Amino acid sequence: MKLTPKSATLLVLAVLVALSPLFFPSGYYYRVGALIFVNGIAVTGIVILTGWAGQISLGHAGFAGIGAYACALAPAHWSLHPALAVVLGAAISALLAWLVGRPILRLRGYYLGVATLGFGILVSMVLNNERDLTRGPDGIEVPELGLRALLKGWGLDLSNGQFWYFFCGLCLIAGAWLALNLYNSPTGRALRALHGSEVAARTVGVDLARMKLQAFMISAVYASVSGSLLALQNKFITPDVAGFMHSIEMVTMAVLGGVGSVLGAIFGAGALTLLPQALTVFAEYEQMVLGLVMMLVMIFLREGLLPSILRKLRGRGE
Amino acid sequence: MTRSDKETLLSVEGLGIAFGGLKAVNNVSFGVRPGEIVSIIGPNGAGKTTLFNMISGIYLPSMGQVTLSGEDVTGIAPHLLARRGMSRTFQNLQIxxxxxxxxxxxxxxxxxxxxxxxxxxxxxxxxxxxxxxxxxxxxxxxxxxxxxxxxxxxxxxxxxxxxxxxxxxxxxxxDPKILLLDEPAAGCNAVETEEIDHLIAEVAASGVAILLVEHDMKMVMRISNHIVVLDHGEKIAEGDPATVSRNPAVVAAYLGAENADG
Structure with missing residues (x-):
C-alpha cells in the first residue's frame, strides 16, 4: 500500500511523539520535547505563509505574544477559562492579522519583511510598557489549564512534563493535519500558484490580496496557539515571547528544516531546539557553532535539512 | 467603424499607454467577435505585448477604453477579468x-x-x-x-x-469567452507549431474569441480571420490576411525592421 504524503507525514509525527519517550534518559526531556512541539506549531504556520504563499514575516512572535498574554490576562480579568483564552487569543491574532495584513501584504520581499518586523516590535513594546496590564518585562503568571487534573480524575495520571509533552504533541499533529489538508486544497493550490507566478495567478482569477491575507491570518493563529501553549505549560510568561529574536527563530527553524514541507520545518524546530542543548559542551562557543551550522546548511542544503536528506536518500535508492 | 457592431465581444477603442513620456502604444482600436481569430502583428518592440497587458488588466492604460461583452472593463484587475471570461498566456512563460x-x-x-x-x-x-x-x-x-x-x-x-x-x-x-495568446508557438518546432495551430482553430471553432500575438507569419496568415498591424505603438493597417500582406505600409514596416536588425 502506498501512503499519500499527507498520511506519511502524520504517521511519522505520531510515531515520533509516541515512541520518543522510550529513549528519554530523564524526565527533563519531556519538557524539551514539549518545547519542540510548541515551536513546531509556530513553524507550521510559517510553512503556510512563507513556504507555500511565498510571503515573509519577521514579526510572527507578535502573534505568539498575543496568544500567550491572552492566557495570562483573560482568566485574571474576565475569569475566562484558560482553554477559552487560547481561542480568544487566536481570534484576536486573526483579527489583528487581518487589520495589519491588509495594508502591508501589498508590499513585497524585504519591504514586507520590514513592515512585519515593525508589527512584532510594536506588540513587544506594548507588552513591555503597559505595566498596569502586563506587569512589564518581569512577566506575569499564567493559570493552570486544568486538563491534567481532569485526566487524573479519569484515571490517567501523568506527570506535569508528560502531560505537556503529549498534549503539545497532539496539538502539533492536529496543526500538521490542518496544514496538510490545506496544501492540496483549492486554497493551498492558489497560495502556491501565487508564489510561483503572481501575474499568472491573477490571470486565472486568484485574488492576490485576499489569498495572501488568508495565509497571513492562518499562520498568525498558529503562532498564537503556539504562544498560548508555551505560556500555559510554563505557567509564567515574559514579553520575550513576542520579541524580535523569537520571530527570527521561527523563520530560521522553518528555513533550516525545509520551509516548503511541514515535516521539514518541524524537523528544523527540533534541530534548533535540541542543538543548543547538545552544544552546551562548547560553552561560550555555542552561539558561534549554531551560526556556523546554519550557514553551512544554507550554503550546501538550500532546500533545508530534511528535503535535502530525503532527496539524497531517494537518489541512492533508485 | 464597421467591425464594432453588436456581435463584437471584445472591443478596444483608442487604447494607449505612455511610460515616462514614451508612448509605447498609441490610439489603437479594433474588435474581436466570438469564434474569430484576430492576430496582432508587428516588428519587435511594436507594442504588441504591452497592448496585451493593457487589455488583460496588468497595465493601466493612460487613454482609451476596453469593452468586454458590452461592459467597460478598462483598468479592471486581472482576477476580475478572469471572472468575466478573459484568459491569457504569456510570451515569457508564467508557469x-x-x-x-x-x-x-x-x-x-x-x-x-x-x-x-x-x-x-x-x-x-x-x-x-x-x-x-x-x-x-x-x-x-x-x-x-x-x-x-x-x-x-x-x-x-x-x-x-x-x-x-x-x-x-x-x-x-x-472556459473563457476570449483567449489572449501571446506567441503560443514561439520556440516550438514545426510539429509542435502545427499542433498548437490545430488547437487554436479548434478552440475558435467552439465559439471562443481568440486574440493572438505571433511571430510565425505562416501560422498567422493560415489561421487568422483578421489581422491588426502595429508599428511603433500605432496601428498602421488592419484587414484579412490577404489584404494586410499586400499593404505597402506593412511591407515597409517589416522590411525596415529587418534592415535595422541586419
Whole structure:
C-alpha cells in the first residue's frame, strides 16, 4: 500500500511523539520535547505563509505574544477559562492579522519583511510598557489549564512534563493535519500558484490580496496557539515571547528544516531546539557553532535539512 | 467603424499607454467577435505585448477604453477579468514551476474550485469534491493538449514546447469567452507549431474569441480571420490576411525592421 504524503507525514509525527519517550534518559526531556512541539506549531504556520504563499514575516512572535498574554490576562480579568483564552487569543491574532495584513501584504520581499518586523516590535513594546496590564518585562503568571487534573480524575495520571509533552504533541499533529489538508486544497493550490507566478495567478482569477491575507491570518493563529501553549505549560510568561529574536527563530527553524514541507520545518524546530542543548559542551562557543551550522546548511542544503536528506536518500535508492 | 457592431465581444477603442513620456502604444482600436481569430502583428518592440497587458488588466492604460461583452472593463484587475471570461498566456512563460503539470492545469480551475478556506483547512467533503471536479477537468484538458502522460511531473522539468501547451491548457481551464495568446508557438518546432495551430482553430471553432500575438507569419496568415498591424505603438493597417500582406505600409514596416536588425 502506498501512503499519500499527507498520511506519511502524520504517521511519522505520531510515531515520533509516541515512541520518543522510550529513549528519554530523564524526565527533563519531556519538557524539551514539549518545547519542540510548541515551536513546531509556530513553524507550521510559517510553512503556510512563507513556504507555500511565498510571503515573509519577521514579526510572527507578535502573534505568539498575543496568544500567550491572552492566557495570562483573560482568566485574571474576565475569569475566562484558560482553554477559552487560547481561542480568544487566536481570534484576536486573526483579527489583528487581518487589520495589519491588509495594508502591508501589498508590499513585497524585504519591504514586507520590514513592515512585519515593525508589527512584532510594536506588540513587544506594548507588552513591555503597559505595566498596569502586563506587569512589564518581569512577566506575569499564567493559570493552570486544568486538563491534567481532569485526566487524573479519569484515571490517567501523568506527570506535569508528560502531560505537556503529549498534549503539545497532539496539538502539533492536529496543526500538521490542518496544514496538510490545506496544501492540496483549492486554497493551498492558489497560495502556491501565487508564489510561483503572481501575474499568472491573477490571470486565472486568484485574488492576490485576499489569498495572501488568508495565509497571513492562518499562520498568525498558529503562532498564537503556539504562544498560548508555551505560556500555559510554563505557567509564567515574559514579553520575550513576542520579541524580535523569537520571530527570527521561527523563520530560521522553518528555513533550516525545509520551509516548503511541514515535516521539514518541524524537523528544523527540533534541530534548533535540541542543538543548543547538545552544544552546551562548547560553552561560550555555542552561539558561534549554531551560526556556523546554519550557514553551512544554507550554503550546501538550500532546500533545508530534511528535503535535502530525503532527496539524497531517494537518489541512492533508485 | 464597421467591425464594432453588436456581435463584437471584445472591443478596444483608442487604447494607449505612455511610460515616462514614451508612448509605447498609441490610439489603437479594433474588435474581436466570438469564434474569430484576430492576430496582432508587428516588428519587435511594436507594442504588441504591452497592448496585451493593457487589455488583460496588468497595465493601466493612460487613454482609451476596453469593452468586454458590452461592459467597460478598462483598468479592471486581472482576477476580475478572469471572472468575466478573459484568459491569457504569456510570451515569457508564467508557469507555476514547483507545482506538478496536473496542479498547474487545476490552478486554471481556481474560480470553479475555490470555496470557504475553513472547509479547505478541515478537508471537508465539500472541499474535496470541489478539488476532485477540478482535477477531472484538468486531466481532460491535459489529454487535449497531449500532456496527460506528464501529469505527475514537476512542471519546471518540462520542455519549452510542452510548457507552452500547458499554459494554453491552464488558460482553457477558465472556459473563457476570449483567449489572449501571446506567441503560443514561439520556440516550438514545426510539429509542435502545427499542433498548437490545430488547437487554436479548434478552440475558435467552439465559439471562443481568440486574440493572438505571433511571430510565425505562416501560422498567422493560415489561421487568422483578421489581422491588426502595429508599428511603433500605432496601428498602421488592419484587414484579412490577404489584404494586410499586400499593404505597402506593412511591407515597409517589416522590411525596415529587418534592415535595422541586419
Amino acid at each position: 507555476f514551476q514547483s507545482m506538478t503539470v496536473l496542479e498547474n492545469a487545476i490552478a486554471g480551475y481556481h474560480l470553479q474550485e475555490r470555496g470557504p478556506v475553513l472547509a479547505d483547512l478541515f478537508g471537508l467533503p465539500s472541499s474535496r469534491a470541489r478539488a476532485k471536479r477540478a482535477e477531472a477537468g484538468a486531466r481532460k484538458l491535459l489529454e487535449r493538449v497531449g500532456l496527460d502522460r506528464a501529469a505527475e511531473r514537476e512542471a519546471g522539468n518540462l520542455s519549452y514546447g510542452s510548457l507552452k501547451r500547458l499554459e494554453i491548457a491552464r488558460a482553457l481551464a477558465l
